[in-house]
Amino acid sequence: MTFDWKWDFVWEIAPRLAAATLNTLLAAGSGYAIALLLGLALALGQRTRWPALTFVLRETLEFVRSTPLVLQIFFIFYVGPQVGITLSPWVAGMMAIGLHYSAYLSEVYRAGIESVPKGQWEACRALNMTTRDTYARIVLPQAVPQAIPGMGNYLVGIFKDTPMLSVIGVTELMQTANAIGSETYRFLEPYTLVGVIFLALSLPTAGLVRLLERVLRRKLGM
Amino acid sequence: MWDFLQTYGGRIAEGTAVTGAQFGLATAVALLAALAAGLGRLSDHWPVRAAATTYVEIFRGTSLLVQLYWIFYVLPLFGISLPKFTAGFLSVGLNVGAYGAEIVRGSILSVPRGQWEAAYALSMSPLKRMRRIILPQAFVLMLPPWGNLLIELLKGTALVALIGVADLMFVAKQINGSTFLSAEAFGTALVIYYLLARVLITPAMRRLERSMARRLGRA
Amino acid sequence: MELSAYPLELPPDDRPMVRFMNVTKSYGSLVVLDDLNLDIQRGEMVSVIGPSGSGKTTVLRMLMTLESINGGVIYIDGKPLTHMERKGVLVPADEAHLRRMRASIGMCFQHFNLFPHMTALQNCMEGPVQVLGLSKAEARDRSEELLKMVGMIDKKDQHPSRLSGGQQQRVAIARALAMRPRIMLFDEVTSALDPEVIGEVTEVIRRLVAEHDLTMLMVTHQMGFARDISDRICFFYKGKIEEQAAPEQFFTNPQRERTQQFLRAVKDAD
Ligand SMILES: Nc1ncnc2c1ncn2[C@@H]1O[C@H](COP(=O)(O)OP(=O)(O)OP(=O)(O)O)[C@@H](O)[C@H]1O
Ligand SMILES: [Mg+2]
Numbered sequence: 001m002t003f004d005w006k007w008d009f010v011w012e013i014a015p016r017l018a019a020a021t022l023n024t025l026l027a028a029g030s031g032y033a034i035a036l037l038l039g040l041a042l043a044l045g046q047r048t049r050w051p052a053l054t055f056v057l058r059e060t061l062e063f064v065r066s067t068p069l070v071l072q073i074f075f076i077f078y079v080g081p082q083v084g085i086t087l088s089p090w091v092a093g094m095m096a097i098g099l100h101y102s103a104y105l106s107e108v109y110r111a112g113i114e115s116v117p118k119g120q121w122e123a124c125r126a127l128n129m130t131t132r133d134t135y136a137r138i139v140l141p142q143a144v145p146q147a148i149p150g151m152g153n154y155l156v157g158i159f160k161d162t163p164m165l166s167v168i169g170v171t172e173l174m175q176t177a178n179a180i181g182s183e184t185y186r187f188l189e190p191y192t193l194v195g196v197i198f199l200a201l202s203l204p205t206a207g208l209v210r211l212l213e214r215v216l217r218r219k220l221g222m
Numbered sequence: 223m224w225d226f227l228q229t230y231g232g233r234i235a236e237g238t239a240v241t242g243a244q245f246g247l248a249t250a251v252a253l254l255a256a257l258a259a260g261l262g263r264l265s266d267h268w269p270v271r272a273a274a275t276t277y278v279e280i281f282r283g284t285s286l287l288v289q290l291y292w293i294f295y296v297l298p299l300f301g302i303s304l305p306k307f308t309a310g311f312l313s314v315g316l317n318v319g320a321y322g323a324e325i326v327r328g329s330i331l332s333v334p335r336g337q338w339e340a341a342y343a344l345s346m347s348p349l350k351r352m353r354r355i356i357l358p359q360a361f362v363l364m365l366p367p368w369g370n371l372l373i374e375l376l377k378g379t380a381l382v383a384l385i386g387v388a389d390l391m392f393v394a395k396q397i398n399g400s401t402f403l404s405a406e407a408f409g410t411a412l413v414i415y416y417l418l419a420r421v422l423i424t425p426a427m428r429r430l431e432r433s434m435a436r437r438l439g440r441a
Numbered sequence: 442m443e444l445s446a447y448p449l450e451l452p453p454d455d456r457p458m459v460r461f462m463n464v465t466k467s468y469g470s471l472v473v474l475d476d477l478n479l480d481i482q483r484g485e486m487v488s489v490i491g492p493s494g495s496g497k498t499t500v501l502r503m504l505m506t507l508e509s510i511n512g513g514v515i516y517i518d519g520k521p522l523t524h525m526e527r528k529g530v531l532v533p534a535d536e537a538h539l540r541r542m543r544a545s546i547g548m549c550f551q552h553f554n555l556f557p558h559m560t561a562l563q564n565c566m567e568g569p570v571q572v573l574g575l576s577k578a579e580a581r582d583r584s585e586e587l588l589k590m591v592g593m594i595d596k597k598d599q600h601p602s603r604l605s606g607g608q609q610q611r612v613a614i615a616r617a618l619a620m621r622p623r624i625m626l627f628d629e630v631t632s633a634l635d636p637e638v639i640g641e642v643t644e645v646i647r648r649l650v651a652e653h654d655l656t657m658l659m660v661t662h663q664m665g666f667a668r669d670i671s672d673r674i675c676f677f678y679k680g681k682i683e684e685q686a687a688p689e690q691f692f693t694n695p696q697r698e699r700t701q702q703f704l705r706a707v708k709d710a711d
Contacts, residue, residue: 066373066419067412068380071391075412078404119554122507126548127568127620128540137571141558163287167384174287187295195292198284 010189013180017190020176021197027093027172028159034098035158036151039105043113044135046106064103070164072096077168093165101158108150112143145216152209156202163194173197226406230397237393238414244311244379244389245418251315252322252375259319260326261352274323281320286378289313294385310382310389318375322368329363330356362434369427373419380415390414445530447514449521456519458483458624458656459504465512466499466680473499475680477513481624484654488667488688491677492703497660500677501626504658505548506539517542517624547622551629553609555601561588561612562597565619573620580619587615591645607638614645625649627659639663646670664707668692676700 042061046054064072076099077092087095116139124134144151163174171179177190227234255277262274281289290313294306304312333356341351383392394411398404442463451460459481466474473496481487489497502508503515506523514531515522524531525538534542555564565584569575575583588594591611601609610630617625627646631639643666649655650670661667667674667688674691676684676699684697695701 062420063412063416066377067415068377068391070380070384071394071408071411071415074395074398075404075408078398079408082404117554119550119552120556122505122548122550123554123556125507125543126505126546126550126617128543128572129568130540130572133571137567138556142556160285163285164381166287174285174291177291181295187291188299191288191292191296195280195284195288198288199280202283203279 005188006186009184009186010193013190013193016176016180017173017193017197020171020173021201023170024159024162024172025201027090027097027162027165027170028155030094031097031101031162032155032158034094035101035105035154038098038102040109042102042106043109046110047113061103061106064100069096069100069161070167072100073164073168089165089168089170092168093170097158097161097165100161101154104154104157105151108147108154109143111150112145112147113139115146116142145213148213148216149209152206152212155209156205159202159205160198223406226403227410230393230407233393233397234390234410234414237388237390237411238418240388240392241376241379241390241415241418244307244314244382244387245376247311248314248318248375248379249372251312252318252371255316255319256322256326259323260330263323263327264330278320278323281317282324286313286317287381287384289317290381290385306382306385306387309385310379310387314375314378314382318371318378321371321374325364325367325371326360329360329367332363333359358438362431362438365427365431365434369424369431372423372427376415376419376423442513444514444524444532447521447524447531449526449529449531451516451519453519457481457516458485458518459658460516461500461513462516463513464503464510464515466496466503466508467511473680474503477680477682479675479682481656481658483656485672486650486657486659486670487673487675488671489658489660489675489677490662490664490667490703491683495677496680497677498628501548501628501658501660504624504626505546506543517545544620545623546626547617547620547624548626549610549613549617549628549630551632553601553606553613553633555609555613555616557601560598560600561593561604561615564601564612565616568616568620584615584619587618588612590618590648591615592641605638606634607641610634610642611645614642614649618649622655624656624658627657627661629660629662632662662707664692664704676703678703 042057046057048054073093073096076096077087077089080087080092120138120142121134124138129138162172165172166175166178169175173194177194180190181187259274259277262270263278265271265274290309293304293313294309297304297309337355337359338351341355346355379389380391383389383395386392390411394407397407401407447462451457457480459479461477461479464474464477465472477500479500489500491497499508503510504522510523514524520542521531521534522542523534523539525534526532555561556567559567562581562584565587566577566580569580569583570577573580585594585597588597591614593608593611593615596604596608596612601612604612614630630646631642634642643663646657646659647670650657659667659671668691669688671688673685674688675682676691676695676697678699684691684695684700686696691700692704695704
């Protein structure tokens with residue numbers, strides 16, 4: 001058995017893994033920001049007066065949700081240059097993650113918006129509010145707390161999917177662990193540490209999301 | 223596009239077959255793991271509960287790709303060397319099984335209290351109660367969320383390409399590497415994954431849901 | 442009747458506050474309002490009563506433009522509500538026209554529909570600030586005055602979830618009034634309330650009738666209340682007005698068989 005855990009080696013690679021952790025968090029954060037905004041736009045886009053737009057968006061999002069993220073990452077990274085847009089691994093990766101998760105988040109928003117009672121819309125109409133104000137001031141403030149659990153789950157989901165960015169060379173945790181492994185021929189420590197880091201970050205995040213949900217609900221008086 | 227399919231169709235079909243095999247085997251692993259861990263988390267014995275919870279938290283708390291690499295590259299250091307094909311479906315199955323365990327647990331808990339009590343009143347043994355009364359009802363509740371989970375599982379199998387299993391994803395990458403026909407290679411793969419998900423898995427699950435509901439006299 | 446047959450505007454000497462002219466509404470094959478003609482004069486309080494499903498709510502919702510119109514024209518102060526003039530004929534109105542027309546109408550709902558994430562005061566200020574463009578200070582003054590009027594000033598900083606049904610409904614009335622509508626619609630505003638708080642809401646409406654010159658249309662199941670405060674009772678039956686009269690006349694000497702049946706049934710239920 002060649003199992004021998006070396007603590008000196010752990011300390012040696014710790015700084016690199018720490019830096020990579022920051023990159024992972026950055027990737028997850030920016031991917032999430034894109035997904036949150038794009039997801040909202042896609043959810044609202046399905047509620048316009050044009051049924052054709054709704055149909056196209058729904059089917060496209062269904063497609064995005066049904067196909068592997070890793071393949072979408074490759075697709076965007078390699079097909080971009082073919083149509084004249086050369087994307088850095090970071091940009092391509094963020095676009096892929098943002099798009100993939102916006103498809104999920106649009107569903108979360110949609111469910112949140114649909115959970116707002118019809119009477120709220122009618123009250124806005126009776127007060128002669130614009131559609132924009134109705135969404136911005138009445139519907140979304142009620143829909144978002146409903147959506148928080150789902151939004152939180154997908155934050156954790158994005159975080160756990162960032163290792164896929166290693167396939168196009170984004171230097172997040174997985175890529176760094178791979179690099180360390182191929183330089184030193186030691187896989188035990190880097191891969192295990194990556195697992196531990198993920199565990200240590202995603203478990204508390206899940207707890208935090210639950211807490212945030214409670215606080216928000218209370219603050220909005222619901 | 224037509225030329226592309228004529229030239230590479232055979233290899234793509236082979237890759238798709240490997241993806242199908244990975245999907246089937248990983249599903250079997252996931253079902254077993256989910257059932258064991260889901261029931262384990264409801265066990266009266268704390269070591270069983272602890273083991274099941276540890277499994278679920280570790281596999282849900284880390285990434286599939288990390289798990290895959292760990293099982294393929296690190297497990298051999300513990301004397302467990304798995305061929306890449308096995309490491310592939312095992313990782314995917316165990317990962318999805320951890321999510322499935324929560325579905326199993328949740329649906330068992332949502333079988334109405336009265337059913338448990340009725341079984342108890344018939345003085346059934348706990349095992350029999352679970353197998354004959356609770357699980358069949360829980361099974362119907364589980365099916366819709368499992369439908370979504372199986373799509374996630376299919377998507378998860380694409381990662382086994384990264385340890386060298388020659389699945390659909392792997393073939394697409396290879397063709398891209400040798401021909402730079404990126405849009406065709408990856409695009410075809412995307413469409414095939416979509417069709418597998420929406421033309422095979424989803425309708426099959428729907429049919430299963432309907433037939434299960436009928437068997438339990440709910441349709 | 443073709444849309445082109447309707448006047449673009451009503452003549453100055455024949456301008457009720459509200460006029461339904463041959464209005465039809467159907468959901469699929471179900472005809473809910475059947476060729477309805479109804480005038481409501483300035484400052485008049487009209488109560489709409491009738492069996493469930495007779496189309497009472499639909500009348501109010503069409504006035505509030507919450508429902509589309511399938512036939513006929515509704516005029517508000519002589520101007521078409523859901524139609525506008527184009528090339529000399531009436532065509533379905535655009536959103537800008539609807540918004541202009543809606544400004545003169547306010548509505549209170551059976552289930553209050555207060556905004557749960559805002560306090561009572563914020564609920565009242567929302568419309569004046571966002572829609573009418575009042576300054577916060579002006580809107581606050583106006584809202585506080587109305588909350589005082591409905592007896593809710595000491596609860597102005599509470600969220601709806603902390604208020605009883607009767608209190609919520611009074612806030613909802615203040616919220617609608619804050620928009621200074623000329624027409625107020627009440628759809629069974631006491632139906633969702635516990636019996637002991639119905640009085641506090643009817644009291645507010647009573648004061649509105651006495652002290653303001655609003656035109657009001659009220660759907661209610663409270664016959665006594667309707668009789669007390671209305672200028673006229675409209676009895677709906679299957680999407681048509683079966684009978685309408687001044688309250689005394691209506692309740693003491695109903696003319697139609699169906700009205701008599703309905704009134705007997707309501708009395709028995711009490
Ligand atoms: N959105 C809708 N779709 C289909 N049918 C509807 C819709 N809204 C109302 N209806 C039907 O229209 C008819 C009239 O409804 P309306 O709500 O106006 O009755 P109402 O007189 O207010 O009754 P209630 O006393 O029960 O409130 C009913 O038969 C109702 O089922
Ligand atoms: Mg009604």
